[in-house]
Amino acid sequence: MRSPEEDTNDTFEAMVEVKLFATIRKVAGEKGFKTEASNVQEVLEEIYRKYGPEIRSEMAYCTILVNGRNIAHLRGKRTRLKEGDVISFFPPLAGG
C-alpha cells in the first residue's frame, strides 16, 4: 500500500486508463491499457505503435471521451490528461 505522501511525491508516475470498445477492442485484442501519456495525441500515437497499421481504419471517426466528455468539447487531441483520467475510444454506431 502506498501512503498518501508517496502518492504525491515526484517519483510517482501519472497513470491514465485507456479503454477500447467494440471493433477497436477486437483489432487490439485487449480491453485497454494504462499509460503515462500526458495528452490525447500521445495516447493515439501509443495505440498506433502498439497495435500496428490495422488499427488506424478502426480509429477513423471514433468517438474519444475523456472522463465521459467528448474531446470535441474539450481541447481535441491536445486535451491534457492527468492521474486517474479515463480515456475511452468507441467506434460510431448508427444503425437503426
Place this chain on the structure above:
Amino acid sequence: MPKFPDEGLMRKVTSRLAKLALDISALDGSRWRALTLQSLRELSEEMGLPLKDLERQALMEGMLPLRYIRNVGTLGLEGQLRLLNSKVAVFGLGGLGGLVVELLARLGVGKLVMVDGDIFSEDNLNRQILSAPQYIGMGKVEVAAQRVIAINPATELYPFQIMAKEDDMKGLIEDCDVVVDALDNIPSRFDLQRACASRKLPLVHGAIAGFIGQVMTIFPGDLGIEMIYQGASERGIEIATGNPATTPAMVASLQVQEVVKIITGIGEPLRHRLLFIDTENNIYEIIDMR
C-alpha cells in the same frame, strides 16, 4: 382527461362500465374489476365512443381493461393511465423502430406518431419485426399501422410516410410526451435532437451495429447526440458489421423501457449515461457522459 361532451354522458359511461366489469383474480390473488376487450368494443360501438376513451374512463374509476392485467402489478393503475394518456413519436421503423412501436402498443401507449419514408425490402427480413415477404415494397408506416391496430385497437395512430428533416420533425412532435430515435443515420439524429430541444421534449436514443448497441435518454439542453457523434460521418460501423436480429431487439426493448420510465415516473432514466452493450464480449457498461 376524457373528451366526453358532458358530465351526464361521463356518468352514463361509468355506470355502463361498472355493470360490464367482471371480478377477476390476478395471479397473486389480488382482485380487480376488469373489462374484456369484447365488452369494451361492444360498448364503444353502441355509444359511438372511441375505445381509448372508454379504457381511460375505466382506469380513472379504478377498473382495469383485462388486457392490462399483467401490466398492473408493475405499472399500477396510475402508470397504466399515464401510458394511455401519453403520445409518443417514433422516428424510423426499421430494426429498432418496428419493435419499439410493437412494444409501445402492447404496453398501452395511447397515441403513436410513426415516421418513416422507406418501404420494406428483402434485406430487412433478417431483423425487422414488422417485415415479411408479403410486405416487400409496402411502406413501413402502412405495415406498422396495420400491426398496431391488430395488437391494440385502442391506439390512436399518426402515421407519416416521409423522410423527415428538422422542420418536419418539429411539427410532428409538437404535442408529444417522448420521442424515440430509431433512425439509421447520424445527420438525422442531430436533426431530431435539435427538434426535441426546441420542443423541450425528452429523446430516447438507440443505435446498433453487429453485436454492439447503445442507449441513452437525452433531455432538452443535454449535449446527448453531440457527445456521441461529434466528428463522425453519416454512417457508422454498421455498414461493415450489418445488423443481425438480436441487437435491434435488445436495444429497442431498452429504448421502450426508457419511454415507460419517463412517462410513468417509475425508475430512473439513463440520462447523461450511455448504456453500451457488446454481447460478443459480454460488456454491459454504463458510461457517464456529462
